[in-house]
Amino acid sequence: MKLRRPEVSVYTVPTDAPEADGTLAWASTTMVIAEASAGDVTGTGWTYGPAAVGLMLGEHLAPLVEGHDPMDIPALHDAMCRSVRDAGRPGVTACAISALDIALWDVKARLLGLPLVSLLGAARTHVPVYGSGGFTTYDDRRLAEQLGDWVHARHIPRVKIRIGEDWGRAPLWDLARVRTARRAVGPEAELYVDAGGAYTRKQALRVGDGLAEYGVTWFEEPVPADDLTGLRLLRDTLPCEVTAGEYGYDLPYFARLIAAHAVDCLQVDATRCGGITEFLRAAALAQAHGLEISAHRAPHVHAAAAASIPNFRHLEWFHDHARIESMFFEGALDPTGGTVRPEQGHGLGLALRRDTAEEYRVA
Numbered sequence: 001m002k003l004r005r006p007e008v009s010v011y012t013v014p015t016d017a018p019e020a021d022g023t024l025a026w027a028s029t030t031m032v033i034a035e036a037s038a039g040d041v042t043g044t045g046w047t048y049g050p051a052a053v054g055l056m057l058g059e060h061l062a063p064l065v066e067g068h069d070p071m072d073i074p075a076l077h078d079a080m081c082r083s084v085r086d087a088g089r090p091g092v093t094a095c096a097i098s099a100l101d102i103a104l105w106d107v108k109a110r111l112l113g114l115p116l117v118s119l120l121g122a123a124r125t126h127v128p129v130y131g132s133g134g135f136t137t138y139d140d141r142r143l144a145e146q147l148g149d150w151v152h153a154r155h156i157p158r159v160k161i162r163i164g165e166d167w168g169r170a171p172l173w174d175l176a177r178v179r180t181a182r183r184a185v186g187p188e189a190e191l192y193v194d195a196g197g198a199y200t201r202k203q204a205l206r207v208g209d210g211l212a213e214y215g216v217t218w219f220e221e222p223v224p225a226d227d228l229t230g231l232r233l234l235r236d237t238l239p240c241e242v243t244a245g246e247y248g249y250d251l252p253y254f255a256r257l258i259a260a261h262a263v264d265c266l267q268v269d270a271t272r273c274g275g276i277t278e279f280l281r282a283a284a285l286a287q288a289h290g291l292e293i294s295a296h297r298a299p300h301v302h303a304a305a306a307a308s309i310p311n312f313r314h315l316e317w318f319h320d321h322a323r324i325e326s327m328f329f330e331g332a333l334d335p336t337g338g339t340v341r342p343e344q345g346h347g348l349g350l351a352l353r354r355d356t357a358e359e360y361r362v363a
Helices: 052-065 071-082 091-111 116-120 140-153 171-185 201-214 228-237 252-259 275-288 299-307 317-328 354-358
Strands: 007-020 024-040 041-048 127-132 158-162 190-194 218-221 241-244 265-268 292-295 312-318
Touching: 007 052, 007 317, 024 052, 024 091, 024 299, 024 317, 041 091, 041 140, 041 317, 071 275, 091 116, 091 241, 091 275, 116 218, 116 299, 127 140, 140 158, 140 171, 140 275, 158 171, 171 190, 171 201, 201 218, 201 252, 228 241, 228 252, 252 265, 252 275, 265 275, 275 292, 275 299, 299 312, 299 317, 312 317, 317 354
Parallel strands: 127 158, 127 312, 158 190, 190 218, 218 241, 241 265, 265 292, 292 312
Antiparallel strands: 007 024, 024 041
16 A cells, blocks of 8 residues: 655734734734645645745645555655755744654554554653643733633643743843743743744843743743753753754754753744654653753644653643644544543544635645
């Protein structure tokens, strides 16, 4: 049984309210879906990024896998990576490779009649999640409502908000929002912040000192992710954990981040780094250096693979992506209680709601 040429579709979904972090604002999210088929079985993978990802998928990557054995994912992944030498691996290209790799894992598991977590082998039955939102566009009321829903109504014991307003130019405002967040979730919940690389090193140090008052334990991208020296300095100085890695587009990036001793927990995003294939490799690399990993965004892509990783900490239940995936797929997971259990159905356990998705299709 051989793979047919994968199909590609692009969807743009408006946010339910204006969203922003410290360095970027957006009013919609674009999702690129790859569908890989063999026989009468279809696997689905996706990423979030510009519509250009769809062009790379359809015109360059799809022909590479057509006619090949769906069981041979390492060979197909290697062929995709080798083929983009002149195009460049990071960014659009890596997202395209990621979406197709995820689809290949989904179709392989479905052909074998297995949940993806069973194909990979489970290390745990439940995957911890944290609620992620708290955008800088939210006023105090909306911020408190979102966090309160996660912690008090859905019993998710860890949440994350965005800070770093206006490229780090409003640190007092940032700390005031952290105070609001702490009041909303109470003293027991874990509180995380994501600065999106907005601060300079000294700004991040001052803000980090202020975060300690509110029991913040996770300081994500306090400085730009490529500033490995700055991350290391802050990691060695601040009491909270310093984290980064979501912009890792290949395995060597994670190797550099780890070698620099830049993070306490490594973030990895399967929709950017090269799919589930590279996600698992990054996790193994982290484990070899005594680090845990955390999955960045796209929760339904990550859940099954996360359950197979011994050194996995938690999965980001990112508001925007969780909302879209719940709209687009039957079989969406429920994070109530602070964990998800990814073992339903075959493959990723999801089925695309084509009628729903079609309303948002742009390519």
